[in-house]
Amino acid sequence: xxxxxxxxxxxxxxxxxxxxxxxxxxxxxxxxxxxxxxxxxxxxxxxxxxxxxxxxxxxxxxxxxxxxxxxxxxxxxxxxxxxxxxxxxxxxxxxxxxxxxxxxxxxxxxxxxxxxxxxxxxxxxxxxxxxxxxxxxxxxxxxxxxxxxxxxxxxxxxxxxxxxxxxxxxxxxxxxxxxxxxxxxxxxxxxxxxxxxxxxxxxxxxxxxxxxxxxxxxxxxxxxxxxxxxxxxxxxxxxxxxxxxxxxxxxxxxxxxxxxxxxxxxxxxxxxxxxxxxxxxxxxxxxxxxxxxxxxxxxxxxxxxxxxxxxxxxxxxxxxxxxxxxx
Amino acid sequence: xxxxxxxxxxxxxxxxxxxxxxxxxxxxxxxxxxxxxxxxxxxxxxxxxxxxxxxxxxxxxxxxxxxxxxxxxxxxxxxxxxxxxxxxxxxxxxxxxxxxxxxxxxxxxxxxxxxxxxxxxxxxxxxxxxxxxxxxxxxxxxxxxxxxxxxxxxxxxxxxxxxxxxxxxxxxxxxxxxxxx
Numbered sequence: 001x002x003x004x005x006x007x008x009x010x011x012x013x014x015x016x017x018x019x020x021x022x023x024x025x026x027x028x029x030x031x032x033x034x035x036x037x038x039x040x041x042x043x044x045x046x047x048x049x050x051x052x053x054x055x056x057x058x059x060x061x062x063x064x065x066x067x068x069x070x071x072x073x074x075x076x077x078x079x080x081x082x083x084x085x086x087x088x089x090x091x092x093x094x095x096x097x098x099x100x101x102x103x104x105x106x107x108x109x110x111x112x113x114x115x116x117x118x119x120x121x122x123x124x125x126x127x128x129x130x131x132x133x134x135x136x137x138x139x140x141x142x143x144x145x146x147x148x149x150x151x152x153x154x155x156x157x158x159x160x161x162x163x164x165x166x167x168x169x170x171x172x173x174x175x176x177x178x179x180x181x182x183x184x185x186x187x188x189x190x191x192x193x194x195x196x197x198x199x200x201x202x203x204x205x206x207x208x209x210x211x212x213x214x215x216x217x218x219x220x221x222x223x224x225x226x227x228x229x230x231x232x233x234x235x236x237x238x239x240x241x242x243x244x245x246x247x248x249x250x251x252x253x254x255x256x257x258x259x260x261x262x263x264x265x266x267x268x269x270x271x272x273x274x275x276x277x278x279x280x281x282x283x284x285x286x287x288x289x290x291x292x293x294x295x296x297x298x299x300x301x302x303x304x305x306x307x308x309x310x311x312x313x314x315x316x317x318x319x320x321x322x323x324x325x326x327x
Numbered sequence: 328x329x330x331x332x333x334x335x336x337x338x339x340x341x342x343x344x345x346x347x348x349x350x351x352x353x354x355x356x357x358x359x360x361x362x363x364x365x366x367x368x369x370x371x372x373x374x375x376x377x378x379x380x381x382x383x384x385x386x387x388x389x390x391x392x393x394x395x396x397x398x399x400x401x402x403x404x405x406x407x408x409x410x411x412x413x414x415x416x417x418x419x420x421x422x423x424x425x426x427x428x429x430x431x432x433x434x435x436x437x438x439x440x441x442x443x444x445x446x447x448x449x450x451x452x453x454x455x456x457x458x459x460x461x462x463x464x465x466x467x468x469x470x471x472x473x474x475x476x477x478x479x480x481x482x483x484x485x486x487x488x489x490x491x492x493x494x495x496x497x498x499x500x501x502x503x504x505x506x507x508x
């Protein structure tokens with residue numbers, strides 16, 4: 001199985017390659033990708049250098065151009081595709097029909113991966129993208145159980161890629177507009193759901209309030225670990241009860257499902273976290289490299305658990321929809 | 328009586344040894360070091376974008392003084408200021424000195440330190456994020472600040488980084504011995 005790892009900077013790309021990534025995914029320093037944070041991402045020159053480094057070490061580079069092109073500004077997304085191709089990228093990850101069409105018509109030699117933002121989860125939807133644009137791989141939305149992925153893979157003739165670690169979206173990717181109500185921006189159009197210029201951490205005698213666009217998303221007692229405020233993981237009071245209304249602040253860890261995902265026909269495993277630092281990237285990629293190699297070598301589940309035991313980060317984790325325990 | 332040091336902090340007497348007035352000239356030296364770095368690596372500050380001209384307050388919690396840093400390439404400025412009179416800033420970063428140095432050389436994960444409250448930030452979140460990503464990508468070594476090259480740079484890096492590791496180990500051992508861990 002292929003291990004696809006995140007890189008928000010050239011340093012993180014080199015770290016991921018050195019830690020054992022088969023492929024790196026990254027984006028340009030603008031709103032054409034869904035991790036549009038200040039100081040993050042690549043210029044065209046940095047991408048070209050990153051591709052050279054990755055290829056020299058036997059790794060591939062996939063460029064995420066996976067936000068939805070805005071009306072009247074499609075040219076910026078087309079330009080990003082052209083630059084990715086010019087830099088020697090191995091594939092473009094896209095969701096927008098205009099972007100997919102541009103790749104299919106103008107860069108026939110460039111692999112096209114369907115982004116998770118397209119939320120394609122049925123044989124019919126995937127078939128449309130494969131037949132219309134020649135998509136070679138589909139990144140599966142994080143709403144499917146392992147059994148559903150296995151059934152899906154039996155019905156399609158294209159590679160699939162599944163997230164195994166990192167931040168988790170509770171909404172269907174590409175269709176979440178929750179943050180738009182608070183900030184006027186969304187991951188789908190501007191590449192960020194909680195833009196940092198609208199985030200504040202305000203201290204008072206009761207602790208810290210994490211706010212987004214002035215709305216208090218959560219409160220933390222003094223010394224209590226905090227989180228980055230996103231609306232879907234906020235704690236709100238409704239019906240006189242305070243709770244995480246949409247989703248508990250947990251991260252995905254499907255490390256012990258690698259062999260199940262392999263049996264389900266998944267081609268590639270994806271680690272989330274282009275916004276994370278190179279130390280984090282190094283540790284996670286290194287652990288998953290060992291785990292994937294152990295699965296390929298036929299090691300048992302206990303050995304995989306031992307390899308990944310240090311990956312909890314002290315935070316709460318879940319297997320998400322891969323195990324739909326609520327059913 | 329001075330407060331007892333918290334986990335990861337230098338011993339309390341360090342604050343007394345280095346009052347703000349005595350250390351003020353260090354600002355000139357640090358300004359020179361950052362500007363020299365900018366001359367040798369002009370693209371280093373690009374990731375900061377509009378936040379190159381922001382005023383960052385870096386306040387080691389175990390020292391009596393703090394630094395105001397304006398990371399504007401060859402126009403960069405570093406001032407040493409008293410903690411209680413930093414003036415107007417865009418971002419304030421507070422934490423033990425050795426932890427802050429660990430962020431600079433990439434030894435430590437800034438996200439984890441912030442979310443676990445070992446360091447604290449206030450002010451413009453986008454400015455601190457831009458700085459964090461810039462430092463992450465820069466992969467700075469101690470020798471970069473002094474303009475050293477070749478074997479001298481490697482020796483300086485090894486000496487300084489190993490020295491910092493030893494001090495961190497000693498402080499962790501002291502905290503363990505006093506039951507703070």
